[in-house]
Amino acid sequence: MPELPEVEVVRAGLEPAVTGAAIAAVEVFDRRSLKRHSPLEGEFEALLSGERMLAAVRRGKFLWFPLSSGRALVTHLGMSGQVLLRTPGVEEDGLLRIRLGIEHPVHGEFWVNFVDQRIFGSMAVDRMLATPDHAPGGFAGAAGALAPDSEGALDWLAAVPSQVAHIARDPLDPAFDDRAFLAALARKRTGIKRALLDQTLVSGIGNIYADESLWAARVHYEHPADRLPRARARQLLAEVRLVLQRALAEGGTSFDAQYVNVNGASGYFSHSLNVYGRQGKPCPRCGTLVVRESFMNRGSHFCPRCQRRARVVAAAA
Secondary structure (H helix, E strand, O other), X not given: OOOHHHHHHHHHHHHHHHOOOEEEEEEEOOHHHHOOOOHHHOOHHHHHOOOEEOOOEEEOOEEEEEEOOOOEEEEEOOOOEEEEEEOXXXXXXXXXXXXXXXXXXXXXXXXXXXXXXXXXXXXXXXXEEEOOOOOOOOEOHHHHHOOOOOOOHHHHHOEEXXXXXXXXXXXXXXXXXXXXXXXXXXXXXXXXXXXXXXXXXXXXXXXXXXXXXXXXXXXXXXOEHHHOOHHHHHHXXXXXXXXXXXXXXXXXXXXXXXXXXXXXXXXXXXXXXXXOOOOOOEOOOOOOEOEEEEEOOEEEEEOOOOOOOOOOOOOOO
């Protein structure tokens, strides 16, 4: 599943084409891709036609486009979803589910194609809710730098779609509260990796980047979150940010053609992975063979020497 770096690469690629663009046409080729769209909001096509897209915004793995109506077009890539920017007339090789025809006042006409092989992803028009902390709902790139007195800026900046409101901020969000996160982590009676994957605690971290961050911080994936010393928890958060930033700089992680940017190009952070997918290969730090263990219907990759399993001392009866 695409994680924060992959979704941010898509957001950044779409930003210049969609910001300020009008939606001239909406075509839905497979209505299964509207499974998260509530009919109570209205008909998907009618809600989008003629709207102006104000920005491309991301929180964790969620992507949305604030609309001039005050609603937002929410996009989730699921397991295999792609949002591709095309010149009108170019036919899509993949399984095209939804197409938006947009007209930008400077850059001209584009197609925004939503392609999804497994149909776990979706698009939906959703209402916006004000953020409780009055901070921007997510990262909006250049559009997020609008002055507070710009017309309509605060309406969508300090708001988040209702479908995304339960998702915590991600570690690269300027409004992410380190102290609140560390305090919540200390209350989690679960393994540390399971805590990192809890999107209500911290968003944007999936299996790949959790394994890489835990390796960098020398923490075993089953280490109890509530028993992780504060200093090590701070170090782990710092490593999470470094891993996400490095992956973002390299265009994300692509193992196959499903994870691409808006032009269909793959990221290359897979060449920089230290443990994920490297079971049976030497740890880059100590040379011990990397191990893969089953975890939540997937796998955890770690170095058994660098990331020793914590000893849990039973309480006296």
